[in-house]
Amino acid sequence: MKLYELSLSEGRNVSPFVWRARFCLAHKGLEAERIPISYHDKDQLVFSGQDRVPVLVDGDMVVSDSWKIACYLEEAYPERPSLFGSAAGQGTGLMINKFCDHVLLGSMFLLCTPGTYDVTQDEDKPYFAQSRWEWTGMTIEDIRSMEAEALKRVRSSLEPIRQTLAEQAFLSGDTPAFTDYCVMGGFMWARTTYAPQVLEPDDPVEAWRQRMLDLFDGMGRKTLSLEA
Ligand SMILES: N[C@@H](CCC(=O)N[C@@H](CS)C(=O)NCC(=O)O)C(=O)O
Incomplete structure (x- = not known):
């Protein structure tokens, strides 16, 4: 593969x-x-x-x-651990996928785009800035100036996830599965492009994020990141 x-x-x-x-x-x-x-x-x-x-x-x-x-x-690979659990779980997974694309990543976009620009190779910076300007009508510096508002939006868009994780260890239940990976994708973007803490230390989402970073022999934790 x-x-x-x-x-x-x-x-x-x-x-x-x-x-x-x-x-x-x-x-x-x-x-x-x-x-x-x-x-x-x-x-x-x-x-x-x-x-x-x-x-x-x-x-x-x-x-x-x-x-x-x-x-x-x-x-x-049906014989291997299931990502969705059932057909109904797969249906709900699509809804979560759309939530992540449109709501969570929509707010993460403002937070993570300036840092993504900063770690983009110099030869690609003009393409990156131009394509983001075409999507949003904003320059990278316009987006950078919105950091405080972006952080507020990210934290607020996480409220249903926060309330879920106050009741169970993972979004998929007792063990992680597709829904967790989908949401965690957004946090990996933040981990690799945004140095300040996105979440308060006592946020249940932060405890979950730490558990997610430990999975698969610390796959997410090991990547080159901007986190302290
Ligand atoms: N809906 C697609 C989105 C894929 C996507 O947008 N990937 C970005 C990387 S984050 C990309 O390839 N960007 C290339 C570009 O911006 O030119 C998916 O879920 O895989």
């Missing part, structure tokens, strides 16, 4: 979508060779018919999009 992933300066793995895929692979006990891609060499992804990572190659199968990768792994 091969996993094409975003790799910024010093090999930093910032992509929340790639982190979702890496956690899903680890949950299934599968290993993939990791192929680093930067913004300037996305032509390496042409074979996948699109230009985003993650892309998983498993034999003849080419799967792009983190949600499709999770569904592919669940279907192709």
Whole structure:
């Protein structure tokens, strides 16, 4: 198996979508060779018919999009630990995936984009700034000036997650599964691009985040991060 992933300066793995895929692979006990891609060499992804990572190659199968990768792994490796638990769990997983994309990552975007720019290779900085300006009408410095508001928005968007984690160890219940990996992708983006603490130390989300960092032999904890 091969996993094409975003790799910024010093090999930093910032992509929340790639982190979702890496956690899903680890949950299934599968290993993939990791192929680093930067913004300037996305032509390496042409074979996948699109230009985003993650892309998983498993034999003849080419799967792009983190949600499709999770569904592919669940279907192709049913004998391994389930990511969703049931068909109903998979249905709810899609809703969580959309919540993460639109609400959680929407607020994380403002917090993590300036730091992502800072760790982007110099040759890619103009592309990165221009593409974000086209999406939002804001320069990187405009976005950087919104840090305090962004932090408030992230903390507030986490309220349903916070209340869930006050009652159970993981979002999926007693043990982690897809929902946890999907949300954790956002926190891995923050860990690799935003130095201050996103969460208060007594926030139940912070205790969960620490548990998530310990999973799979500390996979998330070991990555090059900006956290103290
Ligand atoms: N819906 C896709 C989103 C993938 C995506 O946007 N990946 C980003 C990395 S975080 C990317 O490839 N960006 C390339 C670019 O901005 O040019 C998924 O869930 O995998």
